[in-house]
Amino acid sequence: QLQLQESGPGLVKPSETLSLTCSVSGGSISSDSDYWGWIRQPPGKGPEWIGSIYYTGNTYYNPSLKSRVTLSVDTSKNQFSLKLHSVTAADTAVYYCARLDTDYVTYWGQGILVIVSS
Amino acid sequence: DIQMTQSPSSLSASVGDRITITCRASQDISRWLAWYQQKPEKAPKSLIYAASSLQSGVPSRFSGSGSGTDFTLTINYLQPEDFATYYCQQYNSYPLTFGGGTKVEIK
Numbered sequence: 001q002l003q004l005q006e007s008g009p010g011l012v013k014p015s016e017t018l019s020l021t022c023s024v025s026g027g028s029i030s031s032d033s034d035y036w037g038w039i040r041q042p043p044g045k046g047p048e049w050i051g052s053i054y055y056t057g058n059t060y061y062n063p064s065l066k067s068r069v070t071l072s073v074d075t076s077k078n079q080f081s082l083k084l085h086s087v088t089a090a091d092t093a094v095y096y097c098a099r100l101d102t103d104y105v106t107y108w109g110q111g112i113l114v115i116v117s118s
Numbered sequence: 119d120i121q122m123t124q125s126p127s128s129l130s131a132s133v134g135d136r137i138t139i140t141c142r143a144s145q146d147i148s149r150w151l152a153w154y155q156q157k158p159e160k161a162p163k164s165l166i167y168a169a170s171s172l173q174s175g176v177p178s179r180f181s182g183s184g185s186g187t188d189f190t191l192t193i194n195y196l197q198p199e200d201f202a203t204y205y206c207q208q209y210n211s212y213p214l215t216f217g218g219g220t221k222v223e224i225k
Binding site for chain 2 (some may be wrong): 025046048049052060062063064096101102103104105106107108109110111
């Protein structure tokens with residue numbers, strides 16, 4: 001059974017960098033058929049796709065966030081990571097890591113609430 | 119970006135009802151559409167992909183249809199565990215985009 005688990009700080013100060021890691025268990029992040037992604041959901045709103053990464057390091061970013069986002073993958077640890085720079089209160093959301101098959105989500109992590117506040 | 123518009127934004131229904139949720143894309147997305155179910159304080163759950171294909175383990179009372187710009191999610195014989203918010207998502211092109219959601223409440 002595939003499991004994805006997000007980890008990282010739940011509170012980030014404005015202008016700083018939000019850093020999250022997703023640990024994958026029950027499957028290999030180096031699967032040829034899968035992409036790995038980050039999706040966020042502000043309180044009371046719908047989901048927003050942040051970006052996706054392949055195990056080779058190929059990335060796809062949402063243009064609305066592209067200038068502030070960096071995705072990376074560590075196949076040796078079966079993990080992938082998100083960095084969102086220069087955060088503001090508008091970046092407060094539940095952040096989900098996910099496995100994608102042809103760009104639709106097949107597995108979601110449980111999510112982690114990140115609050116941007118001083 | 120492709121805009122995804124869901125209707126209604128909320129609906130009230132009873133156990134045993136049949137309900138239909140609509141999702142409209144701002145441009146042709148062929149059948150590259152997925153549906154998700156989300157319960158309060160929980161991660162979304164994947165229901166349907168390619169407009170009408172059920173994810174493994176999803177009950178057959180859920181069905182999806184449509185192509186191009188207009189899509190529907192139908193739930194037959196609504197069960198207590200089906201009361202949730204439903205989202206559509208297009209994956210025809212980047213950026214991937216979601217609808218605003220339809221909340222299904224108990225009448």
